[in-house]
Amino acid sequence: MTEIRIPADLLPQDGRFGSGPSLVRAQQFDDLLNRATTVIGTSHRQQPVKQLVHDIREGIAQLYRIPDGYEVLLANGGASAFWDAAAFGLIEQRAQTAVFGEFGGKFAKAAAAPWLSAPDVREAPAGSVAHLEPAEGIDLYATPHNETSTGAMVSVRRVAAEGALTMIDATSAAGGIDVDLSETDVYYFSPQKNFGSDGGLWLAIVSPAAIERIERIAASDRYIPEFLNLKHAIDNSRKDQTLNTPAVASLSLLESQVRWMNDNGGLEFVDARTRQSSNFLYEWVAHNPWSNPFVSEEEYRSQVVVTIDLDHSVNGKAVTSILRENGIVDIDPYRKLGRNQLRIGTFASVDPLDVSSLADCITYVVERLD
Numbered sequence: 001m002t003e004i005r006i007p008a009d010l011l012p013q014d015g016r017f018g019s020g021p022s023l024v025r026a027q028q029f030d031d032l033l034n035r036a037t038t039v040i041g042t043s044h045r046q047q048p049v050k051q052l053v054h055d056i057r058e059g060i061a062q063l064y065r066i067p068d069g070y071e072v073l074l075a076n077g078g079a080s081a082f083w084d085a086a087a088f089g090l091i092e093q094r095a096q097t098a099v100f101g102e103f104g105g106k107f108a109k110a111a112a113a114p115w116l117s118a119p120d121v122r123e124a125p126a127g128s129v130a131h132l133e134p135a136e137g138i139d140l141y142a143t144p145h146n147e148t149s150t151g152a153m154v155s156v157r158r159v160a161a162e163g164a165l166t167m168i169d170a171t172s173a174a175g176g177i178d179v180d181l182s183e184t185d186v187y188y189f190s191p192q193k194n195f196g197s198d199g200g201l202w203l204a205i206v207s208p209a210a211i212e213r214i215e216r217i218a219a220s221d222r223y224i225p226e227f228l229n230l231k232h233a234i235d236n237s238r239k240d241q242t243l244n245t246p247a248v249a250s251l252s253l254l255e256s257q258v259r260w261m262n263d264n265g266g267l268e269f270v271d272a273r274t275r276q277s278s279n280f281l282y283e284w285v286a287h288n289p290w291s292n293p294f295v296s297e298e299e300y301r302s303q304v305v306v307t308i309d310l311d312h313s314v315n316g317k318a319v320t321s322i323l324r325e326n327g328i329v330d331i332d333p334y335r336k337l338g339r340n341q342l343r344i345g346t347f348a349s350v351d352p353l354d355v356s357s358l359a360d361c362i363t364y365v366v367e368r369l370d
């Protein structure tokens with residue numbers, strides 16, 4: 001492997017550009033340390049941890065300016081657990097799902113559970129997007145907001161279908177992209193991307209219609225495992241509790257980040273910041289003879305996960321491993337995509353100035369590869 005030392009004055013302040021888990025800000029660790037003896041290592045059934053959950057739920061409600069009657073749910077298991085919980089507790093009979101990458105594909109699989117009708121899957125190749133549309137017999141419409149595996153995003157719009165729910169996987173979008181929640185019934189996410197926490201939790205902002213659906217299915221004779229029962233998530237969340245023990249340190253990291261976002265101007269602040277970072281990269285890519293945006297249609301290019309195809313003359317694996325040796329990590333493409341590509345997380349915590357340093361470092365390495 002070529003030995004390339006990037007000059008220190010070119011390097012970003014922080015070299016973490018992964019698409020999840022992603023950069024955690026220093027303040028989040030300071031807060032964690034401040035809670036080292038008062039919250040960490042104490043019972044999750046007592047006031048200090050309940051207060052933490054309360055502050056997160058309030059902070060998310062504020063960040064998202066949630067419409068009347070919407071509620072913030074929090075539970076264990078991450079987005080992957082939420083997929084199964086939704087198959088048990090939110091799909092009445094048949095879902096329509098948009099699939100334009102790995103994560104959308106995983107929910108389509110969960111929605112193919114044996115007690116449901118096979119989902120109506122709207123698929124598009126990686127690098128483009130698929131759209132939901134009203135169809136007969138569909139009671140839930142589901143799409144990723146941002147497909148993290150490909151760097152393609154769609155705008156969030158309610159599917160105009162009487163009585164049906166619109167559900168959005170916002171795991172990599174939440175905390176980074178502005179959205180009008182009245183266009184959704186379920187907006188769910190794990191906190192290890194823009195929120196700079198750790199994996200293992202899920203949050204969902206749910207509409208009154210979604211709550212009604214959850215309660216109706218939970219009261220029916222459908223078998224639902226306890227851990228995946230969304231009715232328990234509603235009941236526990238309302239008490240600032242979780243069914244089983246949560247990762248308290250993750251809650252602390254999350255609370256710090258939500259507070260930081262709200263203190264700095266909320267969703268408008270993070271949206272402007274991620275746009276600035278991603279726009280910079282897309283312009284840089286356009287001026288490079290050796291790179292192209294993977295997502296060809298501009299309106300679908302993600303503002304939080306930037307995917308850059310490299311010309312065959314540039315060995316992407318060599319670029320990412322040399323960058324790693326220099327402290328710049330996790331800009332490899334999604335493993336199953338198998339492209340000669342860079343994938344850069346431009347999440348809220350990433351400093352736009354560091355993004356421009358990153359571009360300089362990539363250029364520096366590419367120009368010196370033999």
Ligand SMILES: *Cc1c(COP(=O)(O)O)cnc(C)c1O
Nearest residue numbers: 078079080103148171172190199
């Ligand atoms: C990361 C990600 C997931 C998976 O989240 P887990 O917490 O690992 O289950 C799901 N959907 C999207 C869009 C993601 O980016």
